[in-house]
Amino acid sequence: MSPVTVILAAVLLPVLAAGLVLFLGRWPNLREAVPIATGTALFAMIYSLMDVVRSGEVVRYSLIEVVPGVDLALHIEPLGVLFALVASFLWPVTTLYAVGYMRGHHEENQTRFFTFFAISIGAAMGVAFSANLFTLFAFYEVLTLCTFPLVTHHQTEEARNAGRIYLGILLTTSIAFQLLAIIWAWQVAGTVDFVRGGFLEGTASPLVLNVLLVLFVFGVGKAAVMPFHRWLPAAMVAPTPVSALLHAVAVVKAGVFTVLKVAVYVFGLDLMGELAVTPWLAWTAAATILIGSLVAFTKDNLKARLAYSTISQLSYIVLGAMLANAYGIIGGGMHIAMHAFGKITLFFAAGAIMVAAHEKKISRMHGLGRTMPFTFGAFFIGSLSIIGVPPAGGSWSKWYLGMGTMEAGQVGLLAVLMVSSLLGLVYLLEVPIRAFFSPPPPDSRRPDDVHEAPLPVLIAIGITATATVALFVNPGPFHELMTLLVTP
């Protein structure tokens, strides 16, 4: 298959799969086999793009010229391949998980759920391979809109409010800031095409460029930099596989991906380093890292705690971009992958606990580890990755981010990273420690027959937990891709 065929198929296949899912709605097994098969094929196809990236060949495909000078176009570059690899690997795994979860939880409207899930993946692929800001923005908005039915899946009053916050923040930031920044960039530079090293240098006054950078960073609401982070905890009302999609597979990753892409391909690291506002934005990200961790501490609801942990971790990537050096970019890019695998393991485990033991609160998970050792073991591994200690993949990205702060001469930022990791150590490990080492509370009305979650759920957890450890042993393609991105 030619590389162009691959990127076109990457966007179209999930959409076709969505159509097939809708068509096969009456036969659940067949219906759910479709995304698993498509996702596996998709991952294999995208992996084949590694050779294209290594060869440094420029592949760009213009679908249509929308207005003169701006086209809907796809291209291949290392960062996009990294994001697409992560999303396409986790899509079939999440689907497998969802099969167990949705059936175990007796959820309704499962066909609708799997349909929009598949479309969301198509949109994420579009984001990953977009060749200019316009295309990126278009797929970014499609992703926002087609995850709305997933967030409001339960159609309750609570879901409706969550949906409002979700759309409200994501559309507000993207239209009011990001789109404004895109049109502004087009107005000053006459192009919106991604160019390595950026296209904005020397096109406008430093004031305008500073304003543009701020608009871009806050305009990407999906990166959840405070104060535009509220949508993530709100969206927790959705079924757990949706949380996995939001936190690990597609949505937030599309956000931080956009920030990195803008840093490397719109501004360029040199220009970023010169702008006066860049350190300020780095400190905003640092504040989000700390506050996110602190808030996570106060949450007793496991999913809410994980949500704030995500907010905190996303800002690691934003921080990496704002460091404006190669280490920061490598660390940020790798953290997209490492955080994805770690966090999805945590969410899978949280969902498994809900399905099997019907517990949402951490304070009521005493002793559950004895009946669900596999789930809590996986949770432990996922936690290690988020904290950033061996033997989990997260250690690598944190290592590079730390190097980046030193390179930028920002010891204060390094301290922030350390403190946040320590906080993570406490608020995440509390869960498996309680589960394994505390006895069940005496007043527990927990039924005696609690056992591990359904098999598909366990397989999915096993895959992601294994991958988390494997990525420590060999960060393989992710490290290679990011190195290719920063070596000129």
Next chain:
Amino acid sequence: MSDHLPVLLVVVPLIAAPIAALIRSVRLSWLIACGASWWALYAAWGLLSRVRGGEVISYALGGWPAPYGIEYRVDAVNAWVILIVAAIASVATPYAYQSVRREVESDRVSLFYSAWILCLTGLLGISVTGDVFNVFVFLEISSLSAYALISLGQDRRALTSAYQYLIMGSIGATFIVIGIGLMYIMTGTLNMMDLSERLPAVMDTRAIPVAFAFLTVGFSLKLALFPLHLWLPNAYTFAPSAVTAFIAATATKVAVYMMLRFFFTVFGAAFAFDVMQVDLILLPLALVAILSTSLVAIHQQNVKRLLAYSSVAQIGYMILGVSLASVAGLTAGLLHLFNHALMKGALFMAMGCVMYRVGSVRIDAMAGLGKKMPWTMAAFVVGGLSIIGVPLTVGFISKWYLVQAALAAGLWWVAALVMVGSLMAVIYIWRVVEVAYLSPAPDGDGVAEAPLAMLIPLWVLVAANVYFGVNAGLTTEVATRAAEILMGVTS
């Protein structure tokens, strides 16, 4: 025949109208209306393809050369407007059949179609003519027939709202005719090109600025520029659904065209913007229109009224583009003429489908319609996304050009306010979507999907919303050309 296209464009519907009235058969008069609108579309396309490159067609009515006889003059600007009117009519007329059968008493239907064709004739005539008095004549034809169409609505309040529109519309028309009269007194001519040559000699008299002021107010009334928009919400709310879809997508657009033609061709941009400084009034009014009426739209319970207020806001975007008085700004305004016709046409048609099945267009009546009328509500969602300006819809193209024009003029705060307007659209559109998709449907009311005869025209417009949002080559080319003609820039 193609030499006579400019006049045939108007004459064919003008003859069709009395025939439709005399026949008194519902189906036949509807067919005549369809034929007339499709003819107009054919003629409009013929005209546009001839003037796309920047040529001008001048047609002397009855062989009397201008400035003595009436001249029909077609360039990229009005060919564009004619195409918008004709295209919407060609989709709205087929749609009207079922909707009108349900909403208008059967003994009045043939009269209804007669008024419908007359309204179309008037709108086409205003656009095609190069004679200012002829503009007034066609304006009255289109307005009087529009009053009649609106008064045929089911609700008794349709009568009062038509009356309200009649009063306001007549005041507007009177202002326009006073302005035309003053110009005639000073120059002795009614031909637009002739006027544009003779006006500079008398520019510094008191009469011409006064004429300009009268015309500006008159046009603002007809195009419903804030705060002269008060006739519009009632008229759109209580008119029969098909009428709302047709008029909302065309009548105000033609009024914007009149304003453009007088400002830029007759008076000239230099007089309108440098001497009279009309942009100092238009820009703030446009911004206030965008923000205040969007805010009002958010609080409406009746979706047709909500969309009507949204229309006033959207007119604000067009006038905002005009007020920038640059090629970029005019391009944005002209693009939005077309794009807004597509989105509002689709949205009002979707509401017509709901009216047809449910009998109400209040927000509470939408509960559960996402399941019961999936095609109708999906169309509403796409139209709504277009209003918001989501990429891959026409609304995005309009925003792209408008914001860019504002930034090019150094007005970054205007660009920001345009975005705020978009966000308010998110709120009023999403209120409807939320009820339709997330609220449970009342049981057993037997509501089903609208008939195909309504869905097909609706989806033609929806498809156009997406098509011209993804491939805006044609629309941007024509709009840019038209803007260059208005600004007197030759490329």
